[in-house]
Structure formats: C-alpha cells, structure tokens
Amino acid sequence: MNTNKMRHVVVVGNGMVGYKFCEKLVAKQKNGVQFTLTVFGEEPRVAYDRVHLSAYFDGKTAEDLTMAPESWYAENGIQLYLTDPVVDIDRKRKEVRSHHGMVVPYDYLILATGSGAFVPPVAGVEKDGVFVYRTIEDLDLIQSYARRARKGAVMGGGLLGLEAAKALLDLGLETAHVIEFAPRLMPRQIDDAGSGILQRQLEALGLNIHLSKSTQEITGEDTIKGIQFADGSTLDVDMLIISAGIRPRDELAKATGLDTHPRGGIVVDNFLQTADPAVFAIGECAVVHHMIYGLVAPGYEMAEVVASRLMGEEKEFKPFDMSTKLKLIGTDVASFGDPFIAEPSCRTIAYENKAKGVYKRINISADGKTLLGGILVGDADQYNMLLQTCKNKTILPPDPEDLILGSRGGEEAGAGVMGLPDDALICSCEAITKAMLCHEIGENGHTTIDSLKKATKACTGCGGCTPLVKDLIQGVQKQQGHYVRNVLCEHIDYTRQELLDLVKMNSLKTFDDVLDTFGKGDGCEVCKPAVASILASLWNENILEKGRATIQDSNDRFLANIQKGGTYSVVPRIPGGEITPDKLIVIGQVAKKYGLYTKITGGQRIDLFGAHVGDLPLIWEELINAGFESGHAYGKSLRTVKSCVGSTWCRFGVQDSVSFAIEVEDRYKGVRSPHKIKSGVSGCIRECAEAQSKDFGIIATEKGWNLYVGGNGGSKPQHAQLLASDVDKETCIRYIDRFLMFYIKTADPLTRTATWMNKMEGGMTYLKAVVVDDVLGIADDLEREMQLLVDTFKCEWKEVVDNPELRKRFAHFVNVPEQKDPTVEFESLREMKRAKEWK
Amino acid sequence: METLFAEKEEIIWYLACRAEDVPVDGGACVLINGHQIAIYNFARRGEWYATDNECPHRQQMALSRGMIGSQGDEPKVACPFHKKTFSLQTGQCLNDDGYQIMTFPVKVTNGMVYIGVE
Numbered sequence: 001m002n003t004n005k006m007r008h009v010v011v012v013g014n015g016m017v018g019y020k021f022c023e024k025l026v027a028k029q030k031n032g033v034q035f036t037l038t039v040f041g042e043e044p045r046v047a048y049d050r051v052h053l054s055a056y057f058d059g060k061t062a063e064d065l066t067m068a069p070e071s072w073y074a075e076n077g078i079q080l081y082l083t084d085p086v087v088d089i090d091r092k093r094k095e096v097r098s099h100h101g102m103v104v105p106y107d108y109l110i111l112a113t114g115s116g117a118f119v120p121p122v123a124g125v126e127k128d129g130v131f132v133y134r135t136i137e138d139l140d141l142i143q144s145y146a147r148r149a150r151k152g153a154v155m156g157g158g159l160l161g162l163e164a165a166k167a168l169l170d171l172g173l174e175t176a177h178v179i180e181f182a183p184r185l186m187p188r189q190i191d192d193a194g195s196g197i198l199q200r201q202l203e204a205l206g207l208n209i210h211l212s213k214s215t216q217e218i219t220g221e222d223t224i225k226g227i228q229f230a231d232g233s234t235l236d237v238d239m240l241i242i243s244a245g246i247r248p249r250d251e252l253a254k255a256t257g258l259d260t261h262p263r264g265g266i267v268v269d270n271f272l273q274t275a276d277p278a279v280f281a282i283g284e285c286a287v288v289h290h291m292i293y294g295l296v297a298p299g300y301e302m303a304e305v306v307a308s309r310l311m312g313e314e315k316e317f318k319p320f321d322m323s324t325k326l327k328l329i330g331t332d333v334a335s336f337g338d339p340f341i342a343e344p345s346c347r348t349i350a351y352e353n354k355a356k357g358v359y360k361r362i363n364i365s366a367d368g369k370t371l372l373g374g375i376l377v378g379d380a381d382q383y384n385m386l387l388q389t390c391k392n393k394t395i396l397p398p399d400p401e402d403l404i405l406g407s408r409g410g411e412e413a414g415a416g417v418m419g420l421p422d423d424a425l426i427c428s429c430e431a432i433t434k435a436m437l438c439h440e441i442g443e444n445g446h447t448t449i450d451s452l453k454k455a456t457k458a459c460t461g462c463g464g465c466t467p468l469v470k471d472l473i474q475g476v477q478k479q480q481g482h483y484v485r486n487v488l489c490e491h492i493d494y495t496r497q498e499l500l501d502l503v504k505m506n507s508l509k510t511f512d513d514v515l516d517t518f519g520k521g522d523g524c525e526v527c528k529p530a531v532a533s534i535l536a537s538l539w540n541e542n543i544l545e546k547g548r549a550t551i552q553d554s555n556d557r558f559l560a561n562i563q564k565g566g567t568y569s570v571v572p573r574i575p576g577g578e579i580t581p582d583k584l585i586v587i588g589q590v591a592k593k594y595g596l597y598t599k600i601t602g603g604q605r606i607d608l609f610g611a612h613v614g615d616l617p618l619i620w621e622e623l624i625n626a627g628f629e630s631g632h633a634y635g636k637s638l639r640t641v642k643s644c645v646g647s648t649w650c651r652f653g654v655q656d657s658v659s660f661a662i663e664v665e666d667r668y669k670g671v672r673s674p675h676k677i678k679s680g681v682s683g684c685i686r687e688c689a690e691a692q693s694k695d696f697g698i699i700a701t702e703k704g705w706n707l708y709v710g711g712n713g714g715s716k717p718q719h720a721q722l723l724a725s726d727v728d729k730e731t732c733i734r735y736i737d738r739f740l741m742f743y744i745k746t747a748d749p750l751t752r753t754a755t756w757m758n759k760m761e762g763g764m765t766y767l768k769a770v771v772v773d774d775v776l777g778i779a780d781d782l783e784r785e786m787q788l789l790v791d792t793f794k795c796e797w798k799e800v801v802d803n804p805e806l807r808k809r810f811a812h813f814v815n816v817p818e819q820k821d822p823t824v825e826f827e828s829l830r831e832m833k834r835a836k837e838w839k
Numbered sequence: 840m841e842t843l844f845a846e847k848e849e850i851i852w853y854l855a856c857r858a859e860d861v862p863v864d865g866g867a868c869v870l871i872n873g874h875q876i877a878i879y880n881f882a883r884r885g886e887w888y889a890t891d892n893e894c895p896h897r898q899q900m901a902l903s904r905g906m907i908g909s910q911g912d913e914p915k916v917a918c919p920f921h922k923k924t925f926s927l928q929t930g931q932c933l934n935d936d937g938y939q940i941m942t943f944p945v946k947v948t949n950g951m952v953y954i955g956v957e
Contacts, residue, residue: 071935146896450934515867522883524908525917525924550865554904554919562919568898812900813875814860814867821873823893823900839895 006034008308010096010106010345012086012252014041016050017283017299018069018112021254024307026076036308037078038104040255043086043135046070047646049775051462054163056139057170057322061839065136068831089256091276108278111266112303113249115284115294120155120244122622124218124277129239133164142241146171147239155215159326161243165207166329168241177208177235179227181244184211185761189324191333194377197359201331201378210235248292261287270316272306276323280306289319297429298322304431310732315770321391321428325376325464331357332380337373337390340362346372349401353378360404362386369395371403384468385417385826388424416470418475426460426472427465432451437469448473476492481815486748489526492519496674497746500534507714529553530749533636537744540792543672543798544806555634557795558810560616564835565824568616569609570596570631573669576643576661576681577604586626592618597832603640605631610833611821617807620797630797632670638677640663642690646683646700655700657683660729664698667733668740670793671786674747675754678713692720695753701725709739711769712754721757721764724772727778734783739770741782847922850944850955855889858950860869868892868914876954878904879927881914888927889947889954895938896916902940941945 009025013016022037026631029035049067056065060119063069073080081098088097095105119125131142134417134749146152152168154161157180168176178185184195185202187345199209214230218240226236248265259267265287271282272288282302284294293299298320301462301540308315323336341346358378365372371390374381384758386403389396396403409564417426422435437458440446446455452469459466482805492515494502508514514531515523523531528551535545543552544559558569572587587606590599594615596608611619620630641664644650646657661681668677680691681698691697697708703726711720724735747756757801761767769775800806811817825836849862853871861867861880869876892900897920905916907927914927924933925940933939944955 063937361856491908520913522881522907522909522914524910524915525906525922528906547863550862550906553906554901555945562901565901698926787903809862812868813870815856815869815871821875821900838899 006036006110007107008105009035009037009108009110010086010104011037011039011110012096013112013114013249013283013285014039014047014080014082015112015114015283015366016296017303018046018110018113020300021110021112021282021303021307021780022073022078023068023074024303025310027076027787028307028311033633035108036075036104039073039078039080040084040086040098041080042101044083044136045136046073046080046082048136050134053136053139054167055135056136057143057167059837061770062136069490070813071352077282085452086252089252089255089279094278102575106278108280110254110284110306111274111279111281113252113281113285113323115246117246118244118245118247119242120215122215122218124220124224125216125242127220127224128222129220129224129553130218131239131241133243135161135239137165143171144165145239146173149173149178151175151237152239152241152780153179153235154241154243155179155401156243156245156684157182158243158245159186159190159208159328161206161241162186162202162328164241164243165202166205169206170237173239173737175208176206176212177237178202178237179210179213179215179838181214182211183469185209186333188572189339190333190375190377191340193350194333194359194375197352197354197357197377198328198331200354201357202329205329230422246284246294248287250285251283253285269310270304270318272317282306284563286288288317293320293322294791295322295324297431298664300429307761321425323428325380328646331378332383334376334380334383335374336383336387337371339373341372349404351404353376362400362404364396364400368400371396371400371819372402376404384465388420390420392424394420396737404676413581417471418479425693427456428466430457431464432456434472437472438476442471442480442537447477450823475837488530488749489524491521491523492517492527492531494518495747496530496534499531500538500745503534504538509535509541511535511548512544523551525553526749529556529636532556533672533674533749536637540670540672542794542796544796544809551811556636558613558616559630559676559800560611560613560632561634563609564838565826566821567610567612567824567835569607569624569633570611570616570619571605571631571664572628573631574605575638575659575665575669576641578643578658580661583626586623586628590619590622593622601633601640604642605633605640607633610826610835612812612824614811614817616810616822617801623802624795624798624801629669629795630820635670635672636675637670637672638665638668638679640678642678642688642694644681644683644688646681650683652684652686652703653700655705657681657698657700658691660698660705661689664731664733664736667790669738670796671744671789673740673744675750675752677753695715696720696739704728705736707732710754710757710764714752716754718754718758723764723768731735735771736778737786738782739767741786742767742770742778743783747783750830758814843940852946852955854943855952855954858866858947858952859951864907866903866905866907868900871954871956875900876891876912877916878952879903879907879916880943880955881907881927884909884914886914887952888914888928888949889943889945890925892915893945894920894923894925895932895940896923897937898922 047067084098086096087099097103117134152173154165157178165178166175216230217228219226228234250260250266253266254260266281267280267287283299305315305317325334346363348363352359360376361628362374363372370393424434426434439465440455445451511531522796532551591608597606597610601607641661643657643661647653677695679696680694681687682691683689683700691699692708693711693713699722707724708720709723712718812821826833855869861878863882866877866879877890879888892903899920901919905919905923907916915924917924930940930942946953
C-alpha cells in the first residue's frame with residue numbers, strides 16, 4: 001500500500017465502530033504517516049455507546065454515553081458532519097455526496113453504516129404507538145409516549161428486547177409483555193433449560209413472557225390497540241416496541257454496485273475490503289466469513305484491522321470469539337465457546353438450581369481434556385476463568401464439574417489469573433493479552449486500574465475484565481516480591497495503622513502537624529479525612545476546631561449528610577429506637593417549621609431531609625433544647641443500635657434488649673472509626689433486630705448474651721460470626737470495647753469490620769485469641785483507650801449551637817449569610833417534597 | 840456569566856468578602872452579580888484561588904464545600920458529591936477529562952478579598 005503522500009479517508013457512519021476506527025487511525029498516525037479524515041453521521045449527535053443504551057432510562061445522559069466529545073474530532077483534525085448522511089458514492093470519481101450536498105473526494109472509503117432495527121413485515125407496524133429500540137431519539141419517543149400508556153409489549157425476546165421490556169416497567173407501565181417467536185428467550189445465546197431459569201427470574205420482576213408466538217397483525221385504527229397472533233390469541237396493548245433483530249445498512253453499497261448479501265450486509269474479504277480495493281466495510285454492516293458480527297468487540301477488531309492496513313501493516317480479521325457475558329435486568333447471562341454442541345460430540349455437565357435461579361452448563365471434549373463451551377444463567381462469576389480455560393485449551397482437572405460447582409472440601413479449582421498463559425486475552429473489547437498487561441504493570445509501573453486504563457484501554461469497554469485485571473495487578477506485584485502495603489496516598493507513605501501509632505506516640509493534634517512530620521505536599525481528599533478520623537479516634541476533640549473542619553469530608557464538616565441538590569439531612573439520636581411521644585412531637589414540629597421531608601430509617605431513627613445549610617444550627621438548637629443529641633449519621637462512627645422490644649413486652653423475649661441497646665448506644669455514640677459501625681440487640685433467638693447483619697450484634701440467651709462480630713448488610717451481605725456465648729453484660733461490653741478499639745487501631749481507611757476481618761490473617765480464630773484470650777496482652781490498653789473516648793464524649797452539635805464562631809460557618813454565601821442557595825429546587829412528593837432530579 | 844464578561848479586556852475587581860470569612864485551607868462561596876463563586880484560602884501554600892462554585896458533573900453548587908489539596912504540584916479541590924477533582928490553577932478536571940470549570944484571579948488587600956473578572 002502506498003503511504004508516501006497525504007491521503008484522504010472518508011468514514012460513512014459515526015457509530016461506535018466508525019468512531020473506534022477514527023480513534024485507532026489517529027493513534028497510529030503518531031508514527032508519521034498522515035491521513036486526513038472526514039466523517040459523515042446520520043444522527044444528530046456524535047457517536048455514543050449503544051451497548052449501554054438502556055442506561056439512558058436509568059438517568060445516564062446522552063453526554064454520559066458519548067464515546068468522545070465533538071471537540072475530540074476537531075482537536076484531531078477530523079472534519080465531522082452530523083445529521084448529514086452520505087446519499088451517493090461515485091466510485092469512478094472516488095467521491096461521496098452527502099444529503100446536504102457536500103461532495104468530498106476520497107482515497108479510501110470506510111463504510112461503517114451499522115444496522116437499523118429489523119421490522120418484520122407485519123400488517124399494522126406503521127400505527128402510532130409502535131416503536132423500535134435503536135437510537136437515543138427512539139428512546140425519547142418511547143419515554144414520552146409511555147406517559148399515557150398502561151400496557152406495553154416488546155416483540156423479540158433477545159437481549160435488547162428484554163432490556164426494552166424492563167424499561168417499559170421502569171417507565172411506569174402497569175404490564176409489560178415479551179413476545180418471542182422462538183420457543184425460548186435469547187435463542188442465540190442460551191439453551192432451553194437456561195431460558196427456563198431466566199424466564200422465572202424475569203417473571204418474578206413482573207414481565208409476562210409469551211414464547212412460540214407468531215405475530216399476525218397489529219390491530220387498532222390509527223393507534224395500536226392490540227396484537228393478533230397466528231394461533232388465534234390476542235393481546236391488548238397501548239404500545240409496542242419492536243426488537244426483532246437488526247438489518248445491516250447496505251443500501252448505499254448496493255446503489256453503488258458493491259456486492260451485498262441476499263439477507264443484507266456488505267460482502268468483504270478477510271481484510272474487510274470490498275471488490276473495490278478503495279472501499280472497506282466494518283462493523284454491523286459488513287458480512288465477513290459469511291456472517292454478520294452483531295457485537296461491538298469484533299467491530300472494534302475490524303476497525304483495528306482496517307486502520308492497520310491503511311498504515312501498511314499486515315493484519316487480517318480472523319474468526320472472532322462470540323462469547324458474551326452480560327447482566328440482564330440483574331440476572332447474569334453468559335455463553336462462551338460453543339454453547340450448543342451436544343452429545344455425542346462432547347460430554348455435557350449441567351447444574352440447575354431452580355430455587356436460586358441458577359443454571360450452568362459446560363461442554364467438555366469427548367476425551368475429557370478440554371472445555372468446548374458452555375452457558376451460565378443466574379451466576380456467571382466463573383465466566384472469565386471458564387472463557388480463558390476454553391480459549392487456551394487448558395487441560396481440565398480430573399473433576400471438571402468443580403469448574404462450575406466450586407471445589408468441595410479441597411483447594412480452589414484452577415490456579416487463578418496468574419496461571420493463565422501469556423497470550424490469554426484478558427480484555428476482549430480492546431484485544432489486550434495477559435502479557436501486555438503484565439508488562440505495563442511490572443515494567444512501566446501502572447499498578448492502578450486508572451493508570452492501566454490510560455496506558456492500555458483495558459477495562460474501558462464493557463468493564464467485565466476489571467476483576468481479572470485487579471487480580472493481575474496484585475499477582476504481578478506479589479511475583480515481583482513487592483510487599484503490597486496499603487499506604488494512604490501520595491502525601492503520606494504510611495498505612496493507616498502505622499500512621500495512627502506514629503500520631504499517638506508523637507501526640508500530634510492537627511493535620512498540618514501530621515503532614516509536616518510524616519508526609520509531604522498539601523494533602524488531599526484521601527489523607528485528610530483519614531487523618532481526621534485518626535485524630536478523633538485518639539483524642540476525641542471537637543472535629544471542627546483547630547483547623548480540623550476543612551480536613552473533614554463534607555458530611556462531617558457540616559455535621560449533616562449532603563443530599564442531591566446540596567441540602568442536608570438531619571438525624572437526631574434515638575437510642576435503641578425508643579422515643580417518647582413528646583420527642584416525636586418535637587421532631588414533627590421542627591420538620592414542619594423548616595419544611596423537611598421525613599422518613600423512618602432502617603436503623604429505627606427519623607431522618608429529616610431538605611435542610612438548607614444555613615438552617616442547620618437553628619434546627620439543632622430546637623432539637624437540643626428538646627433533649628436530643630447528634631445521631632452522627634454523617635460520621636464514620638457508631639450509627640445506631642437497633643433493638644427488638646424484648647422481654648419488657650414481647651411474650652417470647654428472654655432478656656431486656658431495648659435497655660441493653662440504649663446502654664450500648666450511649667456508650668459508643670460519637671466514637672470515630674475507620675468506617676461506620678452499626679449494631680443491634682435482639683431479645684431472643686428469633687433475632688428480630690437482625691443483630692447478625694451488624695458490625696457487632698448481641699442476641700439474648702436464657703443464660704446471658706451471645707456476641708457476634710463482623711456482620712454487614714449493603715452490597716455484599718455477610719453474617720456476623722460468634723465471638724462469645726452466654727456472657728454477662730459486663731463481659732459483653734468489655735469484649736466490645738476491645739473489638740472496636742482493635743478495629744479502630746488496625747483497619748485501613750473506609751474499611752468495614754467485615755472486610756477488615758476477611759483480610760485478617762487467621763480470621764475469626766485470631767480475632768478471638770486477641771479479644772477473648774488476650775494473647776497479645778493488649779486487652780487492658782484497648783479497654784482503657786475506649787474508656788477515654790466514652791468519658792470525653794460531647795454532643796458536637798451542642799458545641800456548635802453554643803459557639804458563635806463555629807455557627808458562622810453554616811452559611812451558603814459568606815458575603816450574604818442570610819441568603820439561601822437559590823439553585824436549590826424541590827419537587828412535591830406525596831404531600832411532602834423531594835430533591836429535584838439531577839441531570 | 841455574560842454580564843460579567845462584557846467585551847472588556849481588562850479585569851474588573853469585585854469585593855467578595857473578608858479574608859476571615861474563608862476558613863484556613865478550605866473554601867467558602869460568595870455571590871457576585873448573581874453568580875456563585877468559590878474562594879479558597881490555601882494557607883498551606885500561602886495562596887488564594889477562586890473557581891465556579893458549580894461542579895459540572897451533576898451541576899451541584901458544592902465546590903466551595905470540597906476538600907482542597909494537591910496532586911503533585913497542582914493545587915486541587917475535590918467535589919464533595921462524587922469526588923471529581925479540579926485543578927485550582929486551570930480548572931481542568933483531573934480525574935475525568937470531560938469536565939472543566941472556570942477559575943478567577945484573587946487579590947487580598949487589607950483583609951478584604953477581591954475576585955477579578957475579565
């Protein structure tokens with residue numbers, strides 16, 4: 001290929017693949033050869049992420065989905081025409097003509113026209129209320145029409161169709177139907193058994209699934225009223241989204257005499273070249289290896305092949321692995337290798353758990369040595385490892401069922417990511433191998449996900465490889481003999497535990513002292529709150545004094561939780577969830593006076609939302625006068641001790657759980673820690689206070705109390721483990737003192753007790769040895785340190801209310817303190833209000 | 840900011856607040872001609888900075904409530920909402936290339952803080 005002089009490339013289509021081609025060519029140009037680029041796009045906006053189109057309904061904006069802003073094209077010298085499709089190609093003169101009459105000559109023409117929605121030839125598809133699901137404009141139309149619709153349907157039970165159906169529910173329709181022609185959902189990815197599991201999951205969400213249904217007619221006058229099926233049945237609907245597959249956009253190619261496939265698509269060779277050597281086709285409009293590749297990863301690879309060939313590099317588009325893993329409305333669905341190959345060509349192992357909604361199938365070569373493919377529904381955690389095992393033809397262990405069931409009673413199956421061969425493809429979107437990543441991590445020092453993203457673009461596509469990449473970073477560093485130390489940040493080269501000991505030994509009380517003695521630079525949003533927490537845990541002085549206000553995270557700085565729109569929420573402490581009628585009335589009066597939205601929290605308290613920053617001291621003044629204290633809902637500290645009503649009222653209760661909960665909450669209130677701490681006390685084994693999901697939980701027994709530690713709700717729920725059983729109150733408190741103080745002194749920043757214990761060598765056995773058996777001989781110190789915090793407790797809101805200097809900081813504008821932020825807006829909601837949705 | 844940026848090339852200095860109104864090594868918000876501007880008293884570096892108060896990520900008036908600090912030599916502020924960080928010198932977002940805020944010159948004389956607008 002002659003690359004000596006400046007050549008002009010025209011790209012027809014500004015979709016994901018068209019954009020990726022530009023990006024790759026621009027990157028390669030840095031080697032010297034120059035092309036000028038012109039891009040024509042039919043849509044009014046620059047290329048956006050169509051794979052995550054449904055996220056648009058979840059609050060992502062068009063900007064969020066944009067691949068690169070319009071300025072990127074200009075900065076790289078690319079002439080971009082939007083809303084201006086190419087309408088004619090003159091291959092003789094080598095020029096294209098656009099809808100607006102722009103005529104641009106080319107040396108190379110790249111057709112990246114993509115595909116449109118396939119609309120089956122059913123009578124009535126032109127009626128109002130019938131949509132396709134393809135562009136942001138389609139979504140806007142659907143969204144506005146859905147406001148007056150109650151019943152909706154989606155034609156097509158593939159990936160996109162199911163997402164569209166979920167969107168219908170999210171848009172507030174009462175019923176949503178999915179109509180699929182095939183006898184199963186996602187027929188290209190999963191088998192009947194997998195579809196069965198998926199169907200149950202989707203039906204649980206409220207979708208109505210109709211399989212083996214052939215649509216005959218869309219009924220209604222001008223507007224859709226219903227659907228008539230070939231089997232005589234009907235369905236009443238107000239709107240219909242058609243998602244029955246794609247149709248490659250090949251009309252332009254056809255008109256200029258290029259070879260197209262009878263079922264659609266521009267026919268190209270292994271180099272993505274048409275019969276005209278100056279014309280290429282990439283992405284969903286191209287037919288390569290006799291097929292359309294309807295995924296983005298192979299599209300990107302096509303872009304890479306063509307960009308490379310224009311630069312004079314030898315490269316060929318090889319048959320592309322179509323394995324996929326996706327999260328479909330909360331359910332994992334994955335298929336890899338050859339998912340459908342059946343016996344006798346292979347041996348199939350299947351596992352189905354209808355109760356848990358999990359189906360797994362692997363297909364193993366007849367000789368039992370290699371993995372040929374498989375399907376995962378409901379739990380695809382093993383997808384990456386299975387895919388690698390399949391692609392790299394790794395020899396299977398003697399009990400291959402361990403691959404999907406996990407090993408029972410032995411070591412973990414497989415050797416993890418470090419056991420993979422060097423050429424294993426880790427990021428399939430960007431075609432990045434293990435060797436490339438290891439090189440960047442080991443040789444070039446890219447040891448964070450962010451810097452690896454910048455260096456290699458790994459994890460920037462679907463993001464599915466991120467866990468593997470994280471494991472690789474750890475693995476390579478360990479291999480290099482690095483002791484992986486979790487230091488705070490660029491300013492402080494110590495772990496939190498080390499720094500806490502140093503600050504204590506040197507009696508440091510301000511951030512500047514700590515930074516001057518043990519750090520460098522000016523600090524940042526990572527080390528400032530970490531040091532703030534350490535200072536509070538050691539000395540328990542007011543967090544807003546001595547220059548400490550500005551090192552607190554925003555919530556601590558204003559002693560309230562910042563919410564959407566910049567207002568704050570207020571949570572008074574209600575120990576154990578017990579509150580008098582008089583205090584309830586005060587909360588109601590305060591909320592009414594300051595126009596606050598009120599909600600009962602999960603921790604048996606009352607949260608008051610929508611307070612202007614300037615109103616906070618006034619609100620607290622009234623609450624404090626009524627006998628309330630700060631609830632520390634804003635702090636990394638004890639939140640609440642939830643309780644059940646216990647033996648005082650409950651006919652099952654064996655101990656007074658409310659009184660104990662109040663005692664515990666009053667003891668540890670205000671204690672600052674690496675992360676928030678939650679607790680609960682249950683009056684009997686029925687466990688109504690859910691104490692086992694708390695950082696420390698107490699459950700009454702006939703003989704005393706059982707103490708559990710390390711529980712967690714949140715995204716990764718974990719049950720607390722038993723630390724001591726049948727102990728009396730005093731012993732229980734002593735153990736909690738030791739446990740909490742040990743946690744406060746040794747955990748990394750923002751690490752909950754569950755994670756801290758999971759990382760602890762020796763785990764629960766070790767923790768028990770320290771807390772109960774005192775093998776380190778530190779129990780007395782821990783108890784003494786905790787007692788100091790208990791004895792020095794002061795309500796920080798009372799201190800602010802009583803201190804004019806501190807009060808002054810609670811103003812939105814320092815030059816007009818009486819004025820509230822005029823940009824704060826509320827919407828009304830069920831007789832109260834809510835924050836205005838952000839864009 | 841149209842009215843503030845009317846065709847004039849020279850800087851107009853607006854009285855913003857007293858120096859003591861802005862916490863040491865922190866920020867505060869002032870209202871100038873209807874526009875919200877965040878002022879930072881970066882005492883540790885002996886410098887003052889001013890930027891938009893609005894974080895462009897979710898259009899929240901919050902930057903003055905953010906923590907300030909440095910990345911290498913670059914002074915920065917972190918939005919309290921989602922921790923987007925912005926250079927106090929250039930306004931460039933340091934952890935997401937897509938965002939940019941405005942910065943303004945600051946002058947402190949006789950304990951009063953002035954913001955310069957071109």
